[in-house]
Amino acid sequence: MRDLKELFQEHIQTLQARTEKVLSHTNYPGIVINAADELFYYVDDMAYTYKPTPHFRYFCPSKGINHKLVIRPGQKPKLYYYKPSDFWEEFEDIGDEYWVDSFEIEVVSDKNLLWKKIENYQSFAFVGPEHQKLGNAKLADNPQSLVNGLDWERSFKTPYEIECTKRANEIGAKGHIAAQKSFFEGGSERDIFMAYVQGTGQLETEHPYPAIVGVNDKSAILHYRRKRTAPKNGALLLLDAGATYQGYASDITRTSLTDAAPKELHEIKKRLNEVQLQLCDSVKPDLPCRDFLYDSQKKVTQILLDMDILRGVNPEEAVTNRFTRCFYPHGLSHMLGIQVHDVAGRQASQFQDNILKKESGGIQNRNQRNLGVGNIITIEPGIYFNETLLGPVRPNTENFNWEIIDRLIPFGGMRIEDNVVVTEGKATNLTRSFLPE
Ligand SMILES: [Mn+2]
Incomplete structure (x- = not known):
């Protein structure tokens, strides 16, 4: 395995080439990306947990506030690194991290001076918030076509990004294993969560x-x-929890059952797991995600029919009549990256806005595109027994088996979610190697 430094150098070269392509298409001489300042609670001097602008993080792993990045054709990316002299807060040194050599770095200790320097990039595109801080400088404020162009590129992960997501899965899996142990030992939701945090070795703010x-x-x-903090000794646990590695997220869901859970739930879980693995195996380039959702809805419906929970319909009818939606009310898949619900899932093409909006049985997938090599997506079918969803269809005693459903409602439901990379061949499941069940 190549080390992270080598992977990052290749990553930044790829991003430079991609950005040059977007620039030539949109006719800007370059881009300034703002990592952004902290945000504060209303009438308070306490700040929200800070996350740099994802567009910034895509190029630079630094977690610090207020940095700015300038990308120009044919030049090394320039990083304005904000580091004031301050005794209240720590502003970290750049250090000798693996990514530092990939940038031309200028350390700036004054926020206003930093903005003044950005004003020199007249007619560049400005990406990120706080454009109003630029004063009279003429930078284009988040031009839509350029942002779409970059978002589209961002949905095709580089080997560096795939490696980071893999490591985020490894960390998340450790948390899930610790959390499941706590559940089977009778832990409450709070106990299970504490075990998860401990298992990942990450602070909640890093999740x-x-x-x-x-x-x-x-x-x-x-x-x-x-x-x-109560109840303890539950029968079913649904844990949807991830971790990060250099800003890249994992998004993992597992459902655990004790012997106290009804036997039907054990059977549903076994079947849902089989369906989820089949869906992961069918991930391939050019697969239209909208059809993929429909496929998953039919497979989930088949489980409900086989278990005699739904009756007197075929899977196609159940999806169309929105019966399936009463048990499986969400999409199958979304893009995953720096953002948990990552960008460009509804773009029809590179420079188009989010225009894909098609439903299947009353559900819209976050991911509507045809898949491409390098996309990282989640696969997360679920089956739930929730009165909010089922209440409106209670008059239907022909197609819904209320005897079983009413017994299962107190136990909630389940979802199984893995992170998968689209490749030319068999898709790579980043989760199962660390968390088989
Ligand atoms: Mn998810």
Whole structure:
């Protein structure tokens, strides 16, 4: 395996070439990318957890605030590195990290001076927030076609980015293993979450999104955030939690069941796992994600039919009639990268805005494009028993088996999610090698 430095050097060369292509198409002489300042709570001197602008992070792994990056054809990227003299806060030295040699670096200790320097890049495109801080300088404020062009490129991951995502999966998997142990030992949602944090060795602020730790019925709330101290000794755990490596996210979901869970749930989990692995195996270049969602909806419906939870319809009808949506109410897949729901999933082509908006059975996938080599996507089918979704169809006693459904509602539901790289051959599953189950 090549080391990270070598991979990064190749990454930055690729990004330089990609950016030059976007610049020549959009007729800007260069780009200034702003990592952005901190944001503060209302009438407070406490700041939100800081994340640099993703466009900045794509080029530069530095986590610090206010840095600015200038990309021009034929020149090494120039990094204005913000480092004031301050005794309240630590502003880290650049150090000798693997990425430092790839930039021409100028350290600037004053924020206003930094903005003054940017004003010299007249007629460049400016990417990121805070364009208003530029005063009278004429830089184009986030021109849509240029941003689309860069976003599109960003959806094709370089070997460096794939390696970072792989490492983020390795870290996340350690967290999942520790969390599952806590669950099987009777831990509460809060105990399980603490075990996850400990297992990853990362602070919560370093995780890519707030972990979803749902025990029993709470597992059916898709973005459930509370971490309760009770109950303990749950029957079902849905854990959707990731980690990061140099800004790149993993996004992993596992569902665990104890013997106290109804036997139907054990069977559904076994079947859902088989379906999820089949879906991962069918990932390939040119696959239209909209059809892929439909395929997953039919496969999930088949499980519900085989288990006699749905009746008297075929899978196609169940999707169209929106019966499937009552159990599987979300998309199958999204792009994954620096952003957990990464960019360009709804772009039809490089310089077009997000225009792909097609539903399947009342559900829109975040990813609507045809897949391409280098895309990293999630595959995350689910089956839930949630009164909010099922209440409106209760009058239908012909197609829904309420005897089983009502027994399962107290246990919530399940989802299984892996991160997959599209390649020319068999897709690479970045999750299963670290977390087989
Ligand atoms: Mn996801």
